[in-house]
Amino acid sequence: MKKHLIFDFGAVVFRWQPVDLLREVLPAHASDADAARALAERIFKGYTDAWGRFDHGTIEVPELVEALAVQSGLSAAEMQRLVDAVPAALEPLPDTVAWLDRLRAAGHRLFYLSNMPAPFADQLEARHAFLGHFESGVFSGRVQLAKPDAAIFRLALERFGIAAEDTVFFDDHPANVDAARALGLHAVLFQNAAQAEADLRAEGLVG
Known part of the structure; x- marks a missing residue:
């Protein structure tokens, strides 16, 4: 898993x-x-x-x-x-937030990697307490890198202290999913929380 x-x-x-x-x-x-x-x-x-x-x-x-x-x-x-x-x-998606709650309760480590300008990132952090579910994260606007550049994925993995082969990445853009896979992450093209959760369970990647 x-x-x-x-x-x-x-x-x-x-x-x-x-x-x-x-x-x-x-x-x-x-x-x-x-x-x-x-x-x-x-x-x-x-x-x-x-x-x-x-x-x-x-x-x-x-x-x-x-x-x-x-x-x-x-x-x-x-x-x-x-x-x-x-x-x-940028309103929270209730189904995803509920899934994040379940994943965290099950012991998964949660991180984020978002192409997000710094002013918007500041506002999201100030407004949404549930972002505390994430152990760490990278916003593109704060590091002057953006997906699908491989450099931002490498920076994120180094910052989080995790290995690509032990990690699942979720994104709605195919180019970002392809970039993650090229670096050895298991990447899922996200359509909605139910689909993503079902895909991972079917592959035995989460409990």
Whole structure:
């Protein structure tokens, strides 16, 4: 059995639905799902470009806002509203939180590895006591590295003091799962807590 479990945050531990967020925050520009998806592509660009640099901790919010305004064609004020709305949109996923409770009670060591800008990480830590379930974690914005770069996985394993072969990693992005597997972790593409728990039980990786 694997006793060490590393969790991504967005869409794994916390809800992350950027299309829904855009429809809520910028309804004039995201009046339907298709318009919101197109706008999300211009803004996030697969978490590369400006948002990728924000995740890496190499730009601050003012520079991000200006860059997103250029990418999106919208105003800086609108992009500031979007950035300000993100932390509240990252709501805990109840099924995952309940599973974390069970895993911790069963004696598993829990860690996190998240592509998360430092300002958002600060707010999550301040707002959510259940993050105390995690023994340790790495936020990309605090180490200037981000998934799927192998370097951030190596840094996390070293910081946590665990071996790749004894560890399961959960993430909703295939590229991150592939990167983890290349380093010897058992990685699971996360869709929801029930699916992930069932997959691990079927493979005899957790009790």
